[in-house]
Amino acid sequence: KTHIDCLTARKIIRLPGLIDIHVHLREPGDSHKEDWQSGTGAALAGGFTLIGVMPNTKPPITNSDNYGLVSKLATAGAKCDYALYLAATADNSKIVSKMAQNNRVLSLKMYLNNTFGDLCLPDMTDWMKHLQNWPKNIPICVHAERQTTAAIISLAHLYDQPIHICHVAREEEILVIKAAKEKGMKVTCEVSPHHLFLSEENIESIGGLQRSTVKPSLVSLKDQKALWDNMDVIDVFASDHAPHLVSEKDGSDSPPGFPGLETTLPLLLTAVKENRLTINDLIKRMYLNPKRIFNIPDQKNTYIEVDLDEEWVIPEAMPFSKARWTPFNGKKVFGRVRRVVLRNEVVFVDGRVLVSAGFGRNIFHTELSSAQTSTENT
Amino acid sequence: KTHIDCLTARKIIRLPGLIDIHVHLREPGDSHKEDWQSGTGAALAGGFTLIGVMPNTKPPITNSDNYGLVSKLATAGAKCDYALYLAATADNSKIVSKMAQNNRVLSLKMYLNNTFGDLCLPDMTDWMKHLQNWPKNIPICVHAERQTTAAIISLAHLYDQPIHICHVAREEEILVIKAAKEKGMKVTCEVSPHHLFLSEENIESIGGLQRSTVKPSLVSLKDQKALWDNMDVIDVFASDHAPHLVSEKDGSDSPPGFPGLETTLPLLLTAVKENRLTINDLIKRMYLNPKRIFNIPDQKNTYIEVDLDEEWVIPEAMPFSKARWTPFNGKKVFGRVRRVVLRNEVVFVDGRVLVSAGFGRNIFHTELSSAQTSTENT
Ligand SMILES: [Zn+2]
Ligand SMILES: [Zn+2]
Ligand SMILES: [Zn+2]
Ligand SMILES: [Zn+2]
Numbered sequence: 001k002t003h004i005d006c007l008t009a010r011k012i013i014r015l016p017g018l019i020d021i022h023v024h025l026r027e028p029g030d031s032h033k034e035d036w037q038s039g040t041g042a043a044l045a046g047g048f049t050l051i052g053v054m055p056n057t058k059p060p061i062t063n064s065d066n067y068g069l070v071s072k073l074a075t076a077g078a079k080c081d082y083a084l085y086l087a088a089t090a091d092n093s094k095i096v097s098k099m100a101q102n103n104r105v106l107s108l109k110m111y112l113n114n115t116f117g118d119l120c121l122p123d124m125t126d127w128m129k130h131l132q133n134w135p136k137n138i139p140i141c142v143h144a145e146r147q148t149t150a151a152i153i154s155l156a157h158l159y160d161q162p163i164h165i166c167h168v169a170r171e172e173e174i175l176v177i178k179a180a181k182e183k184g185m186k187v188t189c190e191v192s193p194h195h196l197f198l199s200e201e202n203i204e205s206i207g208g209l210q211r212s213t214v215k216p217s218l219v220s221l222k223d224q225k226a227l228w229d230n231m232d233v234i235d236v237f238a239s240d241h242a243p244h245l246v247s248e249k250d251g252s253d254s255p256p257g258f259p260g261l262e263t264t265l266p267l268l269l270t271a272v273k274e275n276r277l278t279i280n281d282l283i284k285r286m287y288l289n290p291k292r293i294f295n296i297p298d299q300k301n302t303y304i305e306v307d308l309d310e311e312w313v314i315p316e317a318m319p320f321s322k323a324r325w326t327p328f329n330g331k332k333v334f335g336r337v338r339r340v341v342l343r344n345e346v347v348f349v350d351g352r353v354l355v356s357a358g359f360g361r362n363i364f365h366t367e368l369s370s371a372q373t374s375t376e377n378t
Numbered sequence: 379k380t381h382i383d384c385l386t387a388r389k390i391i392r393l394p395g396l397i398d399i400h401v402h403l404r405e406p407g408d409s410h411k412e413d414w415q416s417g418t419g420a421a422l423a424g425g426f427t428l429i430g431v432m433p434n435t436k437p438p439i440t441n442s443d444n445y446g447l448v449s450k451l452a453t454a455g456a457k458c459d460y461a462l463y464l465a466a467t468a469d470n471s472k473i474v475s476k477m478a479q480n481n482r483v484l485s486l487k488m489y490l491n492n493t494f495g496d497l498c499l500p501d502m503t504d505w506m507k508h509l510q511n512w513p514k515n516i517p518i519c520v521h522a523e524r525q526t527t528a529a530i531i532s533l534a535h536l537y538d539q540p541i542h543i544c545h546v547a548r549e550e551e552i553l554v555i556k557a558a559k560e561k562g563m564k565v566t567c568e569v570s571p572h573h574l575f576l577s578e579e580n581i582e583s584i585g586g587l588q589r590s591t592v593k594p595s596l597v598s599l600k601d602q603k604a605l606w607d608n609m610d611v612i613d614v615f616a617s618d619h620a621p622h623l624v625s626e627k628d629g630s631d632s633p634p635g636f637p638g639l640e641t642t643l644p645l646l647l648t649a650v651k652e653n654r655l656t657i658n659d660l661i662k663r664m665y666l667n668p669k670r671i672f673n674i675p676d677q678k679n680t681y682i683e684v685d686l687d688e689e690w691v692i693p694e695a696m697p698f699s700k701a702r703w704t705p706f707n708g709k710k711v712f713g714r715v716r717r718v719v720l721r722n723e724v725v726f727v728d729g730r731v732l733v734s735a736g737f738g739r740n741i742f743h744t745e746l747s748s749a750q751t752s753t754e755n756t
């Protein structure tokens with residue numbers, strides 16, 4: 001940086017601690033890709049004081065034992081606050097609905113397209129079991145691409161169950177959600193930065209088809225435009241942070257997913273700078289709406305400070321995630337997280353995470369270790 | 379037959395002229411598989427005085443020119459009455475809706491799964507165009523398997539468009555339709571005999587995987603049971619008569635479909651004989667319901683006479699269809715069509731079709747050649 005920069009008055013703004021409801025940590029099972037410490041550190045660096053952690057770990061969070069296992073890892077490792085998802089299987093609808101009554105969770109995740117391994121639920125009779133049993137006051141989150149978006153909206157409507165569509169990526173998906181909302185159906189949705197800021201056109205520059213593998217896949221410019229044109233239909237921005245190593249991505253059977261926790265906010269702030277979004281659009285979708293949709297309690301005395309003017313280029317890898325690469329490498333962005341304050345503690349400042357593993361809490365458990373305790377009781 | 383049979387008093391009953399709303403004739407394009415004369419003769423032999431003819435001919439009925447071409451072939455060849463479908467494409471929503479306003483047709487057919495060639499519409503934005511433009515008083519008929527069943531019910535509900543689900547085959551499909559009906563949605567459905575009376579278990583005896591190729595594919599016994607268990611959800615029985623030659627079926631790329639016009643009624647009458655259905659169940663689903671759902675005019679002075687007691691074994695091929703094979707070969711059935719009277723003419727008696735090509739009329743055109751005339755005017 002030049003000396004002149006230093007003398008310039010920077011525009012620092014204070015925002016609420018942001019919420020990213022769609023994060024894959026890889027512990028237990030694949031801690032070399034990410035673990036609770038590295039992932040929650042990346043979250044703080046990215047301006048998130050609260051993350052929703054996906055249940056497709058190894059083992060997945062499909063029953064009380066696995067929930068207890070993950071709760072312990074979370075209690076020990078988390079640097080930011082978090083909430084957990086449960087995962088639906090063909091057989092566990094009664095189990096997970098009971099678990100959700102004992103320990104409030106963020107949501108139930110259902111993988112409805114038939115492209116996923118163990119957790120895939122292509123048969124609608126299995127959806128019906130969950131729609132019947134799951135508590136009606138907690139939305140169910142679904143991976144539901146293309147026609148599956150309309151199918152689950154239909155079934156959820158039949159069972160009067162609020163539904164949240166993850167990572168909407170295509171014109172047909174956002175238009176169906178728009179129409180369903182206009183009809184008063186209980187549907188909300190999220191979009192991820194890689195569908196807003198990348199497209200099929202970027203596959204080569206990202207490093208080819210393998211490296212670009214993600215679900216939903218990178219879309220056409222027409223689909224991308226439909227997302228921007230229907231911004232008012234999008235309730236939430238979520239990273240779908242899904243870290244894998246470069247060596248894994250570039251192998252013959254590339255696992256789908258991109259890291260995103262550390263790049264989501266700068267990309268969106270850049271869109272604000274370019275007048276494609278307002279700062280209020282962003283606060284709504286990264287704080288107010290997730291909080292309202294999932295009925296998330298307050299994080300008291302929690303906020304972040306962001307330098308809106310700092311211009312930088314996304315490097316080959318962001319510092320905190322173990323993924324050590326990013327599909328946004330080379331993008332010029334505006335906006336840098338300067339300070340993160342979580343429950344009155346300065347937990348991040350100018351590139352350094354200051355807080356120890358274990359500081360983060362399950363947002364739904366008011367007493368410190370109630371998660372663990374109640375799990376041990378079941 | 380023995381002499382004793384001849385002396386027995388047979389139970390002959392009179393039924394309304396039956397309606398089969400789902401029939402593929404192959405003219406124009408593949409007249410060697412079926413043409414208007416052979417197909418409508420098979421219909422009469424099967425007890426049907428009215429058939430709904432599918433639009434996936436070569437060329438398909440996607441515009442006025444092709445409609446005019448098929449109308450002329452129909453006028454010249456039909457031995458029973460008929461109604462025509464139009465076919466939806468990504469680009470013809472305005473064209474077909476206007477055609478339907480000028481010449482009443484049975485319905486618009488949309489192929490929504492992505493397994494069909496030219497007429498396939500996997501993208502929901504294309505569904506929306508048709509749902510927006512198609513006249514609301516005519517149900518749209520859809521090929522919509524598995525999740526696609528729920529997806530189209532959802533979209534149709536959003537556009538307040540009555541929808542008819544063709545050849546429901548699976549548990550998840552019938553259960554979704556049941557739930558949608560309970561919620562008051564405007565959905566109806568049909569089931570085909572090969573899903574009621576055949577299953578995966580029959581593939582070998584039919585002659586292997588190639589010969590058994592059909593869409594939807596033959597289902598599991600669990601799915602089949604779900605159809606029977608939810609008989610009250612099924613509005614219509616329809617053959618999905620889809621003739622191909624044995625030489626084509628047994629080739630490496632078997633075209634999907636079975637002939638069905640001549641075997642549907644005997645199979646269902648056998649279910650009546652076995653107390654799995656009542657004769658009223660059958661009249662509802664092969665006459666009253668199709669008439670009501672599609673607002674089909676009366677065929678005056680039209681009925682059929684059926685011998686309920688005659689027991690026979692379905693041969694290798696039924697006499698009238700050019701397909702010259704049937705997947706039901708070897709099945710013992712009860713019930714034989716003795717006489718068919720159409721608009722006061724005896725058109726079929728004891729195995730012989732008595733009427734000439736051209737006797738059949740488009741049921742929606744009251745004056746004899748109005749179909750042709752109005753087409754020439756457009
Ligand atoms: Zn400086
Ligand atoms: Zn997903
Ligand atoms: Zn409704
Ligand atoms: Zn994900």
Ligand SMILES: [Zn+2]
Nearest residue numbers: 379380383384
């Ligand atoms: Zn005899």
Ligand SMILES: [Zn+2]
Nearest residue numbers: 521544545593
């Ligand atoms: Zn079909």
Ligand SMILES: [Zn+2]
Nearest residue numbers: 123548549550
């Ligand atoms: Zn099933």
Ligand SMILES: [Zn+2]
Nearest residue numbers: 400432618620
């Ligand atoms: Zn068909």
